[in-house]
Amino acid sequence: MATRLKPVDAVLVGFGWTAAIIGQELTDAGLQVVALERGNFRDTVPDFSPTQIQDELRYAVRKATFEEPDRETLTFRNSTSDTALPMRQLGSFLPGVGVGGAGVHWNGQNWRFMPTDFKMRSHSEQRYGKKFLPDDMTIQDWPLSYDDLEPYYDKWEYLCGISGKAGNLNGQIQEGGNPFEGPRKREFPLPPLKRSASAMKFDEAAKSIGLHPFPCPAGNASQPYTNTLGVKLGQCTYCGYCEWFGCANYSKASPQTTILPVLLRKDNFSYKTNATVTRVNMDSTGKKATGVTYVDAQGREFEQPAEMVILCAYSLHNVHLLLVSKIGKPYDAESNTGAVGKNYAYQMSAYVDVFFDEIINPFMGAGALGQVVDDFNGDNFDHGPHGFIGGAYISMWQTGGRPILQHYTPTDTPKWGGGFKKALKENYLRSASMQIHGGIMSYKQNHLDLDPTYRDIYGNPLMRLTFDFQKNDLDMEKYVTDRAVDIAKAVKGNRGYNVRARTGHYGIVEYQTTHNTGGAIIGDNPSNSVINKYCQSWDVPNLFVLGASAFPQNPGYNPTGTVGALTYFAADAITSRYLKNPGALV
Amino acid sequence: MKRSAIFLAVLSFVTCAHAGDFAQIERGKYLVQAGDCESCHTDKNGPRFAGARAIPTPFGTIYSRNITPDPATGIGGWSDEDFYRALHEGISRDGSHLYPAFPYPWYTKLTRDDVNAIKAYLDTVDAVREQTPPNKLHWPLTWRSLLSVWNSMFFKAGEWQPNPDKSADWNRGGYLVESAGHCSACHSPKNLLGSVKKGDAFEGGDGENWLAPDLTGRTLGGVSEWSIDEIAQFLRTGANNRTRATGPMAEVVELSTSHLTDEDAKAIATYLKDLPNGASTAEKKTADNSRDTTRGHDLYLDNNCAACHMENGTGEAGIFPALKGSAIVQQPDPATAIHLVLSGSRAAATTANPNRFAMPAFGGKLSDDDIAALLTYVRSAWGNRGGVVSESNVYSVRKQVATSQ
Numbered sequence: 009m010a011t012r013l014k015p016v017d018a019v020l021v022g023f024g025w026t027a028a029i030i031g032q033e034l035t036d037a038g039l040q041v042v043a044l045e046r047g048n049f050r051d052t053v054p055d056f057s058p059t060q061i062q063d064e065l066r067y068a069v070r071k072a073t074f075e076e077p078d079r080e081t082l083t084f085r086n087s088t089s090d091t092a093l094p095m096r097q098l099g100s101f102l103p104g105v106g107v108g109g110a111g112v113h114w115n116g117q118n119w120r121f122m123p124t125d126f127k128m129r130s131h132s133e134q135r136y137g138k139k140f141l142p143d144d145m146t147i148q149d150w151p152l153s154y155d156d157l158e159p160y161y162d163k164w165e166y167l168c169g170i171s172g173k174a175g176n177l178n179g180q181i182q183e184g185g186n187p188f189e190g191p192r193k194r195e196f197p198l199p200p201l202k203r204s205a206s207a208m209k210f211d212e213a214a215k216s217i218g219l220h221p222f223p224c225p226a227g228n229a230s231q232p233y234t235n236t237l238g239v240k241l242g243q244c245t246y247c248g249y250c251e252w253f254g255c256a257n258y259s260k261a262s263p264q265t266t267i268l269p270v271l272l273r274k275d276n277f278s279y280k281t282n283a284t285v286t287r288v289n290m291d292s293t294g295k296k297a298t299g300v301t302y303v304d305a306q307g308r309e310f311e312q313p314a315e316m317v318i319l320c321a322y323s324l325h326n327v328h329l330l331l332v333s334k335i336g337k338p339y340d341a342e343s344n345t346g347a348v349g350k351n352y353a354y355q356m357s358a359y360v361d362v363f364f365d366e367i368i369n370p371f372m373g374a375g376a377l378g379q380v381v382d383d384f385n386g387d388n389f390d391h392g393p394h395g396f397i398g399g400a401y402i403s404m405w406q407t408g409g410r411p412i413l414q415h416y417t418p419t420d421t422p423k424w425g426g427g428f429k430k431a432l433k434e435n436y437l438r439s440a441s442m443q444i445h446g447g448i449m450s451y452k453q454n455h456l457d458l459d460p461t462y463r464d465i466y467g468n469p470l471m472r473l474t475f476d477f478q479k480n481d482l483d484m485e486k487y488v489t490d491r492a493v494d495i496a497k498a499v500k501g502n503r504g505y506n507v508r509a510r511t512g513h514y515g516i517v518e519y520q521t522t523h524n525t526g527g528a529i530i531g532d533n534p535s536n537s538v539i540n541k542y543c544q545s546w547d548v549p550n551l552f553v554l555g556a557s558a559f560p561q562n563p564g565y566n567p568t569g570t571v572g573a574l575t576y577f578a579a580d581a582i583t584s585r586y587l588k589n590p591g592a593l594v
Numbered sequence: 595m596k597r598s599a600i601f602l603a604v605l606s607f608v609t610c611a612h613a614g615d616f617a618q619i620e621r622g623k624y625l626v627q628a629g630d631c632e633s634c635h636t637d638k639n640g641p642r643f644a645g646a647r648a649i650p651t652p653f654g655t656i657y658s659r660n661i662t663p664d665p666a667t668g669i670g671g672w673s674d675e676d677f678y679r680a681l682h683e684g685i686s687r688d689g690s691h692l693y694p695a696f697p698y699p700w701y702t703k704l705t706r707d708d709v710n711a712i713k714a715y716l717d718t719v720d721a722v723r724e725q726t727p728p729n730k731l732h733w734p735l736t737w738r739s740l741l742s743v744w745n746s747m748f749f750k751a752g753e754w755q756p757n758p759d760k761s762a763d764w765n766r767g768g769y770l771v772e773s774a775g776h777c778s779a780c781h782s783p784k785n786l787l788g789s790v791k792k793g794d795a796f797e798g799g800d801g802e803n804w805l806a807p808d809l810t811g812r813t814l815g816g817v818s819e820w821s822i823d824e825i826a827q828f829l830r831t832g833a834n835n836r837t838r839a840t841g842p843m844a845e846v847v848e849l850s851t852s853h854l855t856d857e858d859a860k861a862i863a864t865y866l867k868d869l870p871n872g873a874s875t876a877e878k879k880t881a882d883n884s885r886d887t888t889r890g891h892d893l894y895l896d897n898n899c900a901a902c903h904m905e906n907g908t909g910e911a912g913i914f915p916a917l918k919g920s921a922i923v924q925q926p927d928p929a930t931a932i933h934l935v936l937s938g939s940r941a942a943a944t945t946a947n948p949n950r951f952a953m954p955a956f957g958g959k960l961s962d963d964d965i966a967a968l969l970t971y972v973r974s975a976w977g978n979r980g981g982v983v984s985e986s987n988v989y990s991v992r993k994q995v996a997t998s999q
Contacts, residue, residue: 050948051952052952053938053940053952053953053954054938054955057955058897058898058901058954059897059898059954059955059956059958059959232910232911232912232913234912237948238946238947238948239948239949240904240912240913240947240949240951241913242910242913242914243910247898247901256898256901257901257902258949258951269943269947269948269949269950273945273948274941318798441735448721514768577601
C-alpha cells in the first residue's frame with residue numbers, strides 16, 4: 009500500500025538537466041516543486057574530486073556513473089521478425105543515473121540544430137521531390153522553427169557559459185565560426201577553447217580542400233564565467249577527463265555547476281534520491297494526471313500527488329513511463345498508427361584515425377575541444393546525386409589521452425605483445441581521431457513498445473527497442489566518411505590513417521553514442537505525435553514530457569543544446585500561460 | 595504537523611502584537627543575525643533557536659539553550675529585564691551564572707534599546723518545546739558559583755562607549771564588532787581559564803582545529819592589508835578576489851555577516867583596519883625562505899593543486915582562493931593550512947555568491963611527510979614568507995582532526 013505524501017504543485021521525474029531547468033523556472037514562479045531521482049545525490053566535491061576522478065578503470069571501463077542494467081534495462085531486436093532479448097550489460101549507449109543525470113558525464117559538445125533540421129520533411133520534399141524519400145521513412149517537421157527557439161538557445165548558452173565563435177550573427181557570416189549555423193542574435197558568452205595541435209592540423213587540411221572548419225561550441229569554460237543565475241564556473245584545465253567523468257574543476261556545464269547552487273537554496277524546492285518512479289497516476293477520466301508513484305531504496309511505495317507531472321527522465325525512460333502508465337495510444341508499427349514509441353532514432357559514428365609525424369600531446373584535452381566542419385551535415389550540400397538525405401559533421405577531437413581506451417594504433421597492429429607495445433609507443437603522442445557524427449532518420453519499423461515477456465524488478469514490462477540502421481543512413485555515413493578521408497589525406501605530415509567505417513546491422517554491444525531520441529515526439533496534431541510544441545501531452549494537459557524523446561528524427565548534432573533550449577521554451581509557456589489558465593496550450 | 599505549524603504561526607502572531615512594533619522587531623532580527631545567535635542556538639537540522647547544540651570547549655561540552663518563546667523550555671516567561679540581565683551581566687533568570695561560552699562579555703556592550711529589540715524579535719519566532727541537555731563539564735566547573743570568581747577576574751559589565759575622536763563609521767563598526775558580532779571571541783588567544791588574553795584581542799585564536807586568523811596586521815596577507823571594500827565584500831558575500839570564507843567562518847558568513855547592510859559591513863571593515871597592535875609589513879615575522887622545495891613543487895603540480903589555485907598561486911579571482919599572499923597560508927602556525935589539505939573545506943554560499951565551492955580532502959591521498967613538503971613549498975613560493983612545516987606538525991593536526999570527528 010503506497011504511502012500518500014503531501015501534494016505539491018509540480019513533481020519532476022528525474023533530476024538531470026531538464027528537471028534542473030524546469031525546477032528553477034517553476035520555483036521562480038512561486039510553485040512548490042519536488043524532484044524524484046532514482047540515483048544518488050552527487051556534487052563536485054566529493055563525488056568528482058580531483059583526488060580520485062582520474063580513474064579510467066572505475067568510470068570509463070566499469071561505468072560507475074551510468075545506470076545499472078540489473079536494475080533497469082530494455083530488450084532489443086533488429087527487426088519485428090526477431091525475438092527481443094534483454095540487454096544485460098551496457099554497451100551501445102550509457103544513460104546516466106543520479107542527480108545531474110547525463111549532464112554530469114557529457115562532453116560538453118553543444119550545438120544548435122540548423123533551421124532546415126526543424127523542417128526535415130517539408131524541406132527535403134521541396135528540394136528533392138516527394139519520391140526522393142523512402143516509403144518507410146517517417147520523418148516529420150517540428151511544430152516550431154529555429155527562430156522560435158533562438159532566444160531559448162541563447163538563454164541556455166548563457167546559462168552554461170558556452171565557449172565558441174559565432175558563424176552567423178544576425179545573418180552576417182563571421183570569419184572563424186560555422187558559416188552553416190542558423191543566425192544567432194549575439195556572440196557566445198565565452199571565446200573558444202585554446203586550440204589543440206591536432207585541431208590546427210585539421211584546420212589547415214580542411215581549409216586546403218575548400219572546407220570551412222571552426223571550433224566546436226563547448227560546455228567547457230574557456231575562461232572563468234559567472235552565469236545568468238550568478239553561479240560561477242572555473243576555467244577548464246584541459247585535464248582530458250570529461251566524457252563519462254564528472255568535472256573536478258567546476259569547468260564543465262552541468263546542473264551542479266550552473267543551476268543547483270541557486271535551486272537547492274530555495275524553500276519551495278526539494279528533491280528525493282533513490283526514488284524510482286514506477287508510474288504516472290491518472291484520475292478516473294483518464295485526462296488528468298494526479299501525481300506519480302515511486303519506490304524508495306527500501307522498496308517502500310509512495311504516492312506523490314501533484315497538480316502537474318513533468319517527465320524529466322532519460323528519453324527512453326520517459327517513453328517507458330508513458331507506456332506503463334497507459335497514457336496515449338501506443339505506436340503500432342504494422343499499421344503505422346498510435347504515437348507513443350514512434351520515431352525512435354539514434355546516431356551513427358564512424359572514425360578516421362590520423363597518424364602524424366609530430367608530437368601532439370593528446371592528454372591535453374577537453375570534452376568539446378575540437379575543430380569541426382559542417383560542410384557535409386544536414387542539407388549543407390546537394391543530396392540530389394547521392395540518393396540519401398541527412399548528414400554528419402566531421403570533427404577532429406582532442407578529448408584526452410587516457411591510458412586504457414584513448415589511443416590509436418594502425419589497423420595492422422597486433423592486439424597484444426611486443427608488436428602492440430611498440431606501435432603504442434610510436435603512436436600514442438602522434439595520433440588523433442576524426443569522428444563522422446551522423447544523424448539517423450526515423451522509420452516505420454524503428455520503434456519502442458512494451459516487451460511481452462520480460463519484466464523489471466518493479467514488475468513493469470521492460471521496454472522493447474526495435475531498431476536497425478537503414479540504407480539512407482548507411483549511405484550517408486559512407487559518403488561523409490569518404491570526405492573525412494579526403495581531409496586525412498590533406499593533413500600535412502600524416503603518416504597514414506585508419507578508417508573505422510560503420511556498416512551492416514546495428515548492434516547493441518559496442519559503444520556508439522548515448523543520443524537515443526524519439527518515442528514521445530513533438531508534433532502539430534495528436535495523430536502524429538505525443539506532445540504539442542510546448543512539450544505538453546495531447547492526451548493529458550497537466551503532463552509535460554521533456555528531453556530528446558521529443559525529437560521527431562535525429563539530426564547530425566549532439567542533442568543537449570536543443571534539449572536545453574526546448575526545455576526553456578516549454579518553461580516559458582508553462583509559467584507565462586499554463587499557470588494562469590491550466591489546460592491545453594494551443 | 596501542519597495543524598501545529600498553523601497554531602504556532604497564530605501564536606507567534608499574537609505574541610508579536612504584544613512584543614513591539616514592526617521596526618523594532620526588524621531591528622531585533624538584524625541584530626540576532628549580526629550576533630550569529632542561530633549558529634550556537636540551533637542544533638544541526640534541529641528547529642531554529644531551540645538550542646541543544648553541543649559547544650565543545652576545553653572544559654567540556656556545553657549545550658546551548660532554547661531561546662524560542664516556549665514558556666516551559668525556552669525564554670517565553672522571561673521579562674525584558676530578565677533578558678537584559680542575561681546579556682548584560684551573564685546571569686540567568688533564576689539568578690544562576692551563565693557560562694561564558696555564551697558571549698555575554700561582548701553582549702554586555704549592547705545598548706538597552708538593542709537588547710529590547712532582540713527580545714522583541716525572539717518573541718516572534720516559532721515556540722519549540724525542547725529541553726536543553728545537561729552540560730558535560732569537568733569538575734569543579736559544574737559549580738556555577740565559581741563563575742562569580744571568573745567574572746571578578748575577567749568581566750566588567752558595561753555598554754559600548756563611543757570614541758568621539760573617531761568617525762561615525764568607526765564607532766558603528768566598533769559597536770558591532772565588540773558587542774553583537776563578538777568577533778574577538780574566536781579571533782583572540784585565550785588564557786588557561788578561557789578568557790581573551792589581556793591586551794591580545796584580535797591576534798588570532800584556536801577553535802575546533804581551525805585557527806581564527808589574526809586581524810591586527812601581524813599576519814602577512816591578513817585583513818589589515820585588505821581594502822575596506824574587500825573586507826566588506828568578504829563579509830557580505832563570503833568571497834572576494836583574494837579568498838573565500840571556509841571552515842567555521844563559512845557558517846558565520848552564511849548565518850550572520852551576509853545579512854549585514856553594506857554600510858555596516860564597511861563600518862566593521864573601518865574598525866578592523868584600525869585595530870591596535872598592527873605591525874608594518876617590514877616588522878612582520880617572516881620565515882627563512884632558503885630551502886629546497888623541489889618535492890613540494892612536484893606534489894603541488896601532481897596533485898592538481900594548480901588546477902584551481904594555478905601554477906603561479908593566484909587562484910581565480912572570485913572563484914578559487916589565491917595562495918600567493920594568503921594569510922591562511924602564511925600564518926605562523928600552519929594548523930589551518932594543514933587542516934584544509936587534510937580534510938578539505940566547503941566555502942560559504944550566499945545569495946550573492948551561491949556556489950558551494952569546496953576543496954576536496956587530500957588526507958587519504960597524501961602522507962604527513964607529503965603534506966609537510968607541499969605546504970613548505972606553498973608557504974615559500976611566489977613571495978610567500980611562511981615557515982617550514984614539519985611532518986610532526988601535520989601528524990598532530992591529523993590526530994586532533996581524527997579525534998574530533
